[in-house]
Amino acid sequence: MIDLTGPLRPWSARLAERFARCLAGGARTRSWWRPPAPRGEPELLDRLAELFGSPPERTVVTGGVRQFATSWAVRTGPAAVEAPTFADIPQILGAGLPVRRVPWRELTGGAAGPPGTIWLTSPFRNPDGRSLTAGETEAVGRLAGQGHTVVVNQVYRWFHAAGPAPAAPDGAWTVTSFAKMAGGGLRLGWAVAPRPDAVPRTLTSDGPPTAWQRACAGFLDEATLRALRADCVEPTTEARQAFAARACELTGRGVPGGGLSAVFTCPGSSEAEAVELLARQGLEVSPGSAFGCPAPSVRLAFSGTTAAQAVRAAETMARLRPGFTPTSFP
């Protein structure tokens, strides 16, 4: 069975050992049993600024995107959440806010609804690997200027070439974490507010423990990021590219988008049948409906496969009829 449901790639033993040493060091820093600074430990904020250009006066350390969403859900007003997207987000926001699921083309086309939260993921939205185009980025920036509070989830930024994430829309919040590179067990993310005074109280008790933050500040440097990319990101990118190249050879159709996943519609069969059909052929995939995809579809994630397995998966899918169509949603 080839697992295309998106398990985490493991860390190399060398990197794990380096983190263990940093962690023991973090627990030997001064008075680490005190609560972390409300927006994050100063050395971690400095490190995020240095490595990712995150302005310390507008940055707040969080436990991750889910934790950020929980803090966000205490707000009032409606939320327009992109469809499709990672399923946890509308569920968490929906615990506190009225949530409407909206395709990007409606958001950018003026159908964002009354002022409230607009939540979208770029680059490389899960499930379909879509990123905002320059024109869409501008359109979303205009929404932020019209009284909406825009949040751009950049959690898949690691699949972008090394360096800064693509520019977010003007006036938008951004939020990201290391989860899709280094695993959700790190519980380390950060949000950047459009203005220093926009950070609400509920968002400032949210980061991981003091010693953990200090350990992460010591751990994160250019060399560590290169090693994490090599362990956990590049093999996924290579697997997706190998899949896309072989699929294109066999079917003449490109696989749009990027990141760790891709979506395929399955014309002529139900989603459950398609998942079952692929399972019988040795491919374990996720149903598109789990992400709110607007058509019967399957999602493949490449974080648990080798390039060779990805090629075999492309060959298997190309053989099946009715055909699977690579798709990104408007």
Add this chain to the structure above:
Amino acid sequence: MIDLTGPLRPWSARLAERFARCLAGGARTRSWWRPPAPRGEPELLDRLAELFGSPPERTVVTGGVRQFATSWAVRTGPAAVEAPTFADIPQILGAGLPVRRVPWRELTGGAAGPPGTIWLTSPFRNPDGRSLTAGETEAVGRLAGQGHTVVVNQVYRWFHAAGPAPAAPDGAWTVTSFAKMAGGGLRLGWAVAPRPDAVPRTLTSDGPPTAWQRACAGFLDEATLRALRADCVEPTTEARQAFAARACELTGRGVPGGGLSAVFTCPGSSEAEAVELLARQGLEVSPGSAFGCPAPSVRLAFSGTTAAQAVRAAETMARLRPGFTPTSFP
């Protein structure tokens, strides 16, 4: 200056070193970069059951009481929050819910308002050290039976004699953390729901990192708890008792309640004047209004003083006119 504003007591070097070793061990456990189990890592839930009798099927690990309150604030419906109380709680809950501040006597006297959240702290409420009596515990249990969702914050339980916390009202949630014993930097707390199915989704992404949870499971045992009590709890209890004994000798008035703090009304002067008067005498205290105390008052917390300093503080306060009156609020 004697600091009676409630700084944390530091850990002993021996205990800090033991934690650093456990932490390095936690970061050498299997696949610790995976997200923690939704309700907490199994070995930590087991340890909480063993040490504190917390039933694993109703327990969820959290980052602490503030983090729990943030997850709670996504609910709907009104919240009646005890007055006085630690100021962060009504602020965090109020970010998402309509919050009314209510004295215990109104809550237990049938003025809890429409069904919603009822939040109170026992044993040893901060600021006034008050605990629910047996009769009040029963009355609050009846509220839980009448459709209210009762949350009892037991974060000061550590000041109770070693062993289980006092019984919570029937049908209530309880939430606690190690913050008031071991410091908020540990970011470790847990909530116990009245029923296994009462734990909402927003509460299950809230615990500290996987390796941290596993390290805490290894760290926490009877010997560690005894050492933490000896380092961080008993000196505070002794300082409060020394203060109370000397104050009673000098003024004939007992200091009600227990825990880490006590409140004194200041008849004949404003709260700001009282804080300033004490500061001029070398005593740094907090204004009662910061906790929502219903009368001009000052709060003394004994977590930053020796017993000898506490005795000096009692002597200083006994000398001042108009007198300070030890108080607990109904």
